[in-house]
Amino acid sequence: MFAPQPQRNLSMGEFKKWLMKFDADLDGRISVEELREAIRASGAWFSTAKAKRMMKSADKNSNGFIDENEISMLVAFALQQMGLKVFAN
Numbered sequence: 001m002f003a004p005q006p007q008r009n010l011s012m013g014e015f016k017k018w019l020m021k022f023d024a025d026l027d028g029r030i031s032v033e034e035l036r037e038a039i040r041a042s043g044a045w046f047s048t049a050k051a052k053r054m055m056k057s058a059d060k061n062s063n064g065f066i067d068e069n070e071i072s073m074l075v076a077f078a079l080q081q082m083g084l085k086v087f088a089n
Contacts, residue, residue, distance in 0.1 A: 012071075012072075012075070015071070015075060015078075016068075016071055018038075019038055019066075019071065019074070021038075022034045022035070022037050022038040022041070024037075027065075028067065028068070029065035029066060029067045030065060030066040030067075030074075031064065031065055032051055032052055032055045032064070035051055035054065035055055035066065035074075036048065036051040039051060039054075054074070054077050057073060057076075057077050058070050058071075058073035058074040058076075058077060059073075060073060
């Protein structure tokens, strides 16, 4: 499975495609559990509390999921906390 490594450059499309591989229930959204799996697959380790903070920072409508419209907020967090570099397609 493709897992971004720190300092890897990804397009927004590549990041979305990678992230959606963790959408276990195929609902088109990422839950905190799915996000935690994605983080671990990237080689990073976040506590459950940190994964929840990441979710809270990206989940602007507070529905408990990251959807298509909120991925850019998740990218902002990933840039700061995980060392990923995501660029526009």
